[in-house]
Amino acid sequence: MVLAVLVLGAALLSATRSDTADSEPVAIYQIVNDSIPQPLDGLVGDPERGRAIVAGRAGNCLACHHAPIPEEPFHGDLGPPLEGIGDRATAGALRLRLVAPRTLNPDTVMPAFHQVDGLRRVATQRRGRPILTAQQVEDVIAYLLTLRADAR
Amino acid sequence: MAGHGRGPVRRRLIRLPWLWPAVAGMAVAWPAWVGSELPAPAPSPPRSGYEFARPETQAIQDDEFANPGLFWVERGAELWDSRDGVDGQSCSSCHGAADALAGVAPTYPKIDPVSGLLTNLEQRINACRTRHMGIEPYPLESDPLLSLSVYVTQQSAGQPLQVQIDGPAHPWFERGRSLYAERVGQMNVACTQCHDQRVGHMLRAERISQGQINGFPAYLLRWGTVSSVHRRFQFCNEQARAEPLPIGSDDYNALQLYVAWRGTGLAVEAPAVRR
Numbered sequence: 001m002v003l004a005v006l007v008l009g010a011a012l013l014s015a016t017r018s019d020t021a022d023s024e025p026v027a028i029y030q031i032v033n034d035s036i037p038q039p040l041d042g043l044v045g046d047p048e049r050g051r052a053i054v055a056g057r058a059g060n061c062l063a064c065h066h067a068p069i070p071e072e073p074f075h076g077d078l079g080p081p082l083e084g085i086g087d088r089a090t091a092g093a094l095r096l097r098l099v100a101p102r103t104l105n106p107d108t109v110m111p112a113f114h115q116v117d118g119l120r121r122v123a124t125q126r127r128g129r130p131i132l133t134a135q136q137v138e139d140v141i142a143y144l145l146t147l148r149a150d151a152r
Numbered sequence: 153m154a155g156h157g158r159g160p161v162r163r164r165l166i167r168l169p170w171l172w173p174a175v176a177g178m179a180v181a182w183p184a185w186v187g188s189e190l191p192a193p194a195p196s197p198p199r200s201g202y203e204f205a206r207p208e209t210q211a212i213q214d215d216e217f218a219n220p221g222l223f224w225v226e227r228g229a230e231l232w233d234s235r236d237g238v239d240g241q242s243c244s245s246c247h248g249a250a251d252a253l254a255g256v257a258p259t260y261p262k263i264d265p266v267s268g269l270l271t272n273l274e275q276r277i278n279a280c281r282t283r284h285m286g287i288e289p290y291p292l293e294s295d296p297l298l299s300l301s302v303y304v305t306q307q308s309a310g311q312p313l314q315v316q317i318d319g320p321a322h323p324w325f326e327r328g329r330s331l332y333a334e335r336v337g338q339m340n341v342a343c344t345q346c347h348d349q350r351v352g353h354m355l356r357a358e359r360i361s362q363g364q365i366n367g368f369p370a371y372l373l374r375w376g377t378v379s380s381v382h383r384r385f386q387f388c389n390e391q392a393r394a395e396p397l398p399i400g401s402d403d404y405n406a407l408q409l410y411v412a413w414r415g416t417g418l419a420v421e422a423p424a425v426r427r
Contacts, residue, residue: 121337
């Protein structure tokens, strides 16, 4: 059953994304085995910028996750801690997690950071734009990959 | 890492086998990222937001001198007796002492027999002004209206929430229930995902409560003012980056009825203080 949801979710995702967009606000991507192997738009991420996105309002990841960012006082615990995530996940798996987390868990509270279609009652000033651009997604992935046990 | 994504779903399915057909149906009907959550039963037992608040916040609420909500109670008491409108009537001209309304606030929102619409306490107070005093309604969320609402609510402090959800209120209740389960906004989340499924977790610096409304209208420290239930709903919608609905709208009244029912039996706190 879980598998059926995954396959269907993946099929619909690749079939329907971004056909309403006038200026292509989201990149085209393909899901292969619980992963989006190719960088969005072929972009290269920057871990420094990624850290700032994770820590700040742009990503607001600390609302739900703990991360090794001591200057921010409050970290939520709705999701697993991100410490060591670079040892546990590949770039492709992280990309799917950020772009289409509901293909992994249809009940998740983690938002899809690079999606504009299929949402209801989005605040007017945010309509038609994803939470993170393709470049920002790649930056966040580059940062997450630095979170390794041997790097601390 | 993918195990994290699937684990919770699989565990829930194993524990609650009756969910299988429902979830399978959802997969066929909707793309995986759209859709409503399944309606949750009312939390048992219901727990007040007070229990989840920080000790500092609880202390402000408990202090009968420092609780800033008491300014609204005092203003409400003055307005209760102040004559207004062409006939120079006050609330007390019709109702006498305010404690005549003890037990009333926890039955709202309810169907107004004149309009046939679901009406909350603030709208009922305004209906008294327009129908019985011949004067214009207070603007929603205005100081005088919230002061009267807190004052009237305080007459029922300690009494249990008890709203009616059958008869003409029933369609409103169902509407509220589906709004509560509907994913909205750029964050794509539903009330039930936080206030049923993630109670007790931390969202940044805030401990997620059951989202009960037995303390409303409540004094919110973050705004330094009293807030209606609808203003609090707007705030949760704004956090999800969803377009908030209007204060006083039918949809928020329906949602308020559902949320009040979820808290059936909870004691009214007035004036409550929340972060």
